[in-house]
Amino acid sequence: MKFYLAILILFFSQLPFGQKIDREIFDETLGSKKxxxxxxxxxxFEKFLNLNYPDEKSLSKKMKRYLLDIHDQNFNWIFDNNxxxxxxxxxxxxxLRKDIMLYKNETYEERFPFEDYIEEKKPSTDKSEEIELNEYFEDIIEVPPTSRKEERRLRKEEFKRQKIRDKFPQxxxxxxxxxALAKSKKDNxxxxxxxxxxxxxxIRPSPSLIAYGFIENLTEEEFIKWENKLLVIVEVYLSSLIYNDIMKKIACG
Structure with missing residues (x-):
């Protein structure tokens, strides 16, 4: 009996070394500092959720509230500026920021073999898609006439939006x-x-699309799986932090 117990202990003790879990692969690929x-x-992010949804007991419940707010375009969140x-x-x-997003005119020399994990898919050549797109653009080409005052206001607003877009990293x-994410989640x-x-x-998914996809297709427990949480953190939370920082700089400048 002791012999078999010893074998089991040895087997389970070797698992982390023989078969690394996906988060370990992600962390190792990034390197310890990143x-x-x-x-x-x-x-x-979790502190942000605690600050905004203190009444919810679990992280999964807080995530659900956050996603519902995104879906409903309720962005009245509190941020800890410090x-x-x-x-x-x-x-x-x-x-790490440069490994995720680049500002305009920033360079990034490193290259990684994404093709080992992401298949190349040929773009669709379906003519019906082209027709649908052309019809869509025909529908929006005609713009109702506006007064010069209104036109100046719209141009000013668009200039402000473009200024923010130009400053936002892609x-x-x-x-x-x-x-690192592709390597660690190659079967997902x-x-x-x-x-x-x-x-x-x-192409980045919009926050509302992410929220809808999560709410409709995932359970609350799946919300907080590290890879799902990562998507929300990068595409929504981090983007919010950067947006707030840009707006502060514009206001000060």
Whole structure:
């Protein structure tokens, strides 16, 4: 009996070394410094949830409330300015922010073999799709006439929006962060589809689309699986921190 017990203990003690779990692969691929920085970003997000949803007992319930607010476009959140500043500074100093997003005119020399994990899919050549797109654009070409005063106001608003868009970083389709995610979740079709959009086409899912997808397709417990939480953290929470920082700089400038 003791012999078999010893064998079982030896077997289970060797599992972490013989077969690494996906989060370990993600962290190892990032490297210890950047993995630690991402963990800090996770902690920052959870503190943000605690601050905004103190009545909810569990992290999964807080996540659900957060997703519902995103879905309903209720963005009246409270941010801890000191925590936000520290989080963004750590992302910059570690280099992790550049592995996720790049500002205009920033360069990124590193390249990773995404093709090992993300299949190349040929774009559709279905003519019906082209017709639908053309019809859609025909519908929106005609713009109702406006007064010169209204036109100036609209141009001014668009100029402000464009100014913010120009300052906002875009996904780094070559980034180590996304490669680490692809490597660690190579059997997760949903994550790979998300990564294909980022790395091949530079397409990011909107916060409302993420919220809808989570609410409709995942359980509350699945909300807080690390890879699902990562998507919300990067595409919604981190984007909010950066947006707030940009708006402060514009206001001060």
């Amino acid at each position: 993995a630690q920085t991402y963990s800090m970003l996770e902690e920052s 925590l936000s500043s520290i989080t963004l500074q750590q992302l910059e100093s570690s280099g 996904p780094n389709k070559h980034g180590l962060f996304y490669y 079709e949903d994550i790979l589809a998300y990564l294909a959009g980022i790395t091949k086409y530079g």
